[in-house]
Every structure is written in structure tokens, then in C-alpha cells.
Amino acid sequence: MPHDRDDLPQKVRAYEERVGRKLDIVYTYHDMSLTQGARREGQLLTPEERRVGEDHLLLLSWESKWWGGTKQQQPTWQQIAAGELDRTVIDVQAERIKDYGKKVFLSFDLEMDTRTPANGTPADYVKAYRHIHDRFRALGVDNVVWTWITTGYLDHADEMERMYPGDDYVDWIGYNQYNYYRCHNADWMTFAQTQKTVHDWIREHISDDKPLMLSEFGTARDPARPQRQAEWYAQVPGVLKGLEGVKAALQWNYRDPGPHCDLALANDAAWNSLRKAVAAPYLNQPLR
Numbered sequence: 001m002p003h004d005r006d007d008l009p010q011k012v013r014a015y016e017e018r019v020g021r022k023l024d025i026v027y028t029y030h031d032m033s034l035t036q037g038a039r040r041e042g043q044l045l046t047p048e049e050r051r052v053g054e055d056h057l058l059l060l061s062w063e064s065k066w067w068g069g070t071k072q073q074q075p076t077w078q079q080i081a082a083g084e085l086d087r088t089v090i091d092v093q094a095e096r097i098k099d100y101g102k103k104v105f106l107s108f109d110l111e112m113d114t115r116t117p118a119n120g121t122p123a124d125y126v127k128a129y130r131h132i133h134d135r136f137r138a139l140g141v142d143n144v145v146w147t148w149i150t151t152g153y154l155d156h157a158d159e160m161e162r163m164y165p166g167d168d169y170v171d172w173i174g175y176n177q178y179n180y181y182r183c184h185n186a187d188w189m190t191f192a193q194t195q196k197t198v199h200d201w202i203r204e205h206i207s208d209d210k211p212l213m214l215s216e217f218g219t220a221r222d223p224a225r226p227q228r229q230a231e232w233y234a235q236v237p238g239v240l241k242g243l244e245g246v247k248a249a250l251q252w253n254y255r256d257p258g259p260h261c262d263l264a265l266a267n268d269a270a271w272n273s274l275r276k277a278v279a280a281p282y283l284n285q286p287l288r
Contacts, residue, residue: 006040006046006048007048008026008028008046008048008049008051008052009048009051009052012026012052012056015253018271018275019271019274019275019278020275020278020279021275021278021279021284022055022056023056024056024057024248024287025056025057025058025059025105025248025250026049026052026053026056026057026058026059027058027059027061027215027216027250028049028058028059028060028061029061029063030042030043030044030060030061030062030063031062031063031065031066031067032062032063032064032065032066032075032085032089033066033067033069033073033089034088034089041067041068042066042089043096044060044062044093044096044097045058045060045096045097045100045104050100053100053102053104057103057104057105057287058102058104058105059104059105059106059107059147059215059250060104060105060106060107061107061110061149062093062106062107062108062109063109063110064076064077064080064108064109064119064128075089076119076120076124077119077120077124077125077127077128078120078124078127078128080128080131080132081124081127081128081130081131083131083135086135090131090132090135090136091135091139094135094136094139094141095139095141097136097141097143097144098139098140098141098143100143101143102143103143103144103145104143104144104145105144105145105147105172106144106145106146106147107147107148107149107174107215108128108129108132108148109125109128109129110149110150110174110176110215111149111150111151111176112125112150112163113150113151113153113156113159113160113163114151114156116159116163122159122162122163123162125163126162126163126164126165126166129148129165129169130165130166130169133146133165133169145171145172146169146170146171146172147170147171147172147173147174147213147215148164148165148170148172148173148174149173149174149175149176149213149215150163150173150174150175150176151175151176151177152175152176152177152198152201152202153177154197154198154201157201157205160205160206161205161206164206164207167207167210170207170210171210171211172210172211172212172213172247173202173206173207173210173211173212173213174212174213174214174215175198175202175212175213175214175215176214176215176216176217176252177194177195177198177214177216177217178194178216178217178218178219178220178252178263179191179193179194179218179219179220179232180220180261181219181220181221181222181260182220182259182260183220183256183258183259183260183261183263188222188228190232190235191217191219191232191233191235191236191239192235192239194217195214195217195239195243196239196242196243199212199243199244199246203244203245209245210245211245211247211248212243212245212246212247213246213247213248213249213250214246214248214249214250215248215250216250216252217249217250217251217252218251218252218253218263219232219233219263220260220261220262220263221262221266221270226266226267226269227269229265229266229267229269229270229273230267230269230270230272230273231273232273233270233273233274233277234273234276234277236249236274236277237277237280237282237283240282240283241282249283251274251278253265
């Protein structure tokens, strides 16, 4: 869930009460701003995240941005790869995660296939990712599950292939696929249509054995058919069973920018459908 306030534990509990089960993974977002002072955006594992992490796994999305910073303050992939942020940012966060001790999923620049050429070349991204990974290892950080999260948008297939850091650097692969519908002026897509083609492509072109995560999934609403969102979520458990290697799925319940882009659950029928879906035995297997 977006993490821009200090009420993360309350928001997690409220969502869990509404959906009728405890979450396994809580997803938060951070930038690479300097960590002096009270900037929470650049502070991996805030006090609230540590509190939530007492009984949840954490997925930390770390972006090569300085939210609200000047153009000159924005980190680049080349700077990261060259070690220019090691002392001020990378090492600081590595030590914080090491001190935390528990396993965390860590993603660097999710949806990297949308960030080129503005942030650099695919080769620049791979070098930056590998540098962060190697820097953490050099500092003795061994509690990170290295997670590579792409859009899964197959018009970007070439970029995604060239931006994969390699099996030695990635533990889990995630992808973010939605039924955007009117948000992107697209046709309505079932849950299976949003997931299966991407899943099969990743298995063929990226990795045939890494654990997979639907790191963001969800659907827009259809004002003309108020029950349609509920019908969409009802498909989730059955489809997931057929997606080999998918070990986690994170529902996106938030409004994206733009008209018709509210991907939050629209009504009680949708909530009831999701509640039933996430109660399915297949989605309640022991963590290991």
C-alpha cells in the first residue's frame, strides 16, 4: 500500500478487517533521498514499518528518485553504478535493513521498463541494480530477497529482457498487470487475460524457475455494470492455480491518477467477492 503517512499499522488493520484475513505481505514505497532529518520517504524501515513487520513480511520498493527534490538532486543509474551514492544513501539503508534482521523483499526501480531512456539505458539499469546488490552483500546484508518488478507490458518485451539483471542477482520476479478498462481506453479484460500471457512470456524469456509475484493486480470499475468488478475478483483463485510458480499476489486498492482510474473496490459486492476469493484454501498455504 502507498506509504506516505505515519498511520501504516492502522491502515493495514483496517484493510485486513475489511477483507477478512491477515495479510502475508505489506508493500511500501521509498525514494533515494538523503536520510538526514525526518524525511520518511528515504528511510527504509520506518518505525511504522518495523511495527507492521512484527507479524507481516515487508516488500520495500526503492526508487532512484528524490520525491520533491530538485532536478539536480535526482539520482541517476550511472551515479548509482559508479558508487557515488554509496556513502550517503546505499550504505545507510543497507545497514538499516541489516539491523532489522528479518527477511525483507527489496525491489529497485519497479517498472524499470517505463523509466528508459529518461533514467538511462537498459545496461545502465542492470549495472545500478547489480551494484546495489553487491554493495549490500559486501556489507554483510543477507536478509534481503532481491525482487525484480516489471510492468509485464509486452510492448516493452525487448526492454524487459535487456533490463533483467540475471538469475544470480534476482530471487523473485514480479509484474504489475491490471484491467485498466476506461482508465487507458482499453477493452475490458478478465483476470486471466491480464495475467496468463505475461506469465507465460516471463517463463519463456526471463526465467523458467524463479518464484513469481503478482506484485500489483486489480481492476477498474464498470459504471454500466456495477457487479462486474465483483465478477472479476471471483475468478482470481481459479486462475492463480494455473499460473505455475506464482507464490504471492498483492491486490491494488488505490486510485491512480487520471480520469476513470480508480482501481479501488467500488462497492460491497466487490468487497464480498474479494473476501471470498482470498479465503480460498489455495491462497492460504503455509509460508515457507
